[in-house]
Amino acid sequence: METVLFSGQIANDLKKFLGHLDFSSLGIIMDDNTQKFCLPLIEEILPESAKTFSFPAGENQKNLETCVHIWEWMTREGFDRKTLIINLGGGVTGDMGGFCAATYKRGIKFINIPTTLLSQVDASVGGKLGIDFQGFKNHIGVFTQPEAVIIAVEFLKTLPQREFRSGFAEVLKHGLIRNADYFRSLKNENWQDQAWQEIIEKSVSIKKDVVEKDPKESGLRKILNFGHTIGHAFESFFLGTDKHLLHGEAIAIGMICEAFLSAKKCSLSKDEMEEIEKSLLSVFGHVEFSENDIPQIIQLCAQDKKNEANTLYFSLLRRIGECDYQIPVTAQEIHESIQHYRSLKL
Ligand SMILES: NC(=O)c1ccc[n+]([C@@H]2O[C@H](COP(=O)([O-])OP(=O)(O)OC[C@H]3O[C@@H](n4cnc5c(N)ncnc54)[C@H](O)[C@@H]3O)[C@@H](O)[C@H]2O)c1
């Protein structure tokens, strides 16, 4: 497993870290926002020979076309098998930059420096890398661990509130699947006002523990996908439209629908289902869409990676803090869960 380092001062800590690594050249991958807001925090300690690549920010850039640009850049710069890549950015940069590094010349080393809450608590850890394809989330990818993940809260000072909140969805997920006390300790009404350093460390420890037990998702790791079967379908459904949802916003809808399924198919109590709904709705509000959209959203669930032999398998809660996986769910049950979500509109 990768080493995760918590940094109090990113420039100093990265300098020390790079000093211990053997690499022939250094390439930094980022998007246009992290180039503007995050690169200045580390620029002074980078070797003058370091090469940079940036792409336009956003989920709709996490695709094959951008990968081609990245591989072209790597080739143009003459990167060899001992080049080190730094992914400086959120989950989009980490997933795609890592994927390009893991496939260039059959794999070169990379480290993640996550700069969003979402990537600090979840995306930068665990080695799931990839891109979206034909509108399906993370459809093409590999499992490859980074050399290290260096997490510094100082990056979050410039992160927009909506992006911050998106990351909070994954934090809530960590509590829901693994630790009820953690879930209940998180503030909902004043979600902005939390002990972020502690939260990041706690969430990383939950994610790391699960990934270490099952790095390639043959079993237990599927619990990290709670909320994602239906959540990814919503994310794909709205991608590229003016109602575009951030990953965490889509996963929040997915967790409400999947809590409903947990109550129907697993042992989650009605009280806990309502507790989850209240918590998520108070942070994320309610997203509107039409009844006519539901069949297409269900169609998108069919591409989920947990499915086997035309059966849709979900990760569902037994209770808050405990998640089960490999639970077959029918299209009709998904429909009911999405209708239930619609009915929660005040
Ligand atoms: N591999 C995994 O295990 C895993 C886990 C969760 C999510 N993901 C993926 O991660 C992606 C979502 O990640 P994300 O929410 O970090 O999105 P993102 O990478 O698009 O970053 C969100 C936005 O914040 C900007 N930004 C980043 N850092 C900033 C900073 N410090 N200051 C100002 N702006 C900043 C970015 O430019 C972007 O506009 C999705 O594609 C999702 O599928 C992967």
Ligand SMILES: O=C(O)C(=O)C[C@@H](O)[C@H](O)[C@H](O)COP(=O)(O)O
């Ligand atoms: O690390 C995991 O495993 C997860 O499922 C974490 C999720 O938060 C993340 O969004 C992941 O990228 C989803 O993976 P996918 O296999 O459903 O594409």
Ligand SMILES: [Zn+2]
């Ligand atoms: Zn996620």
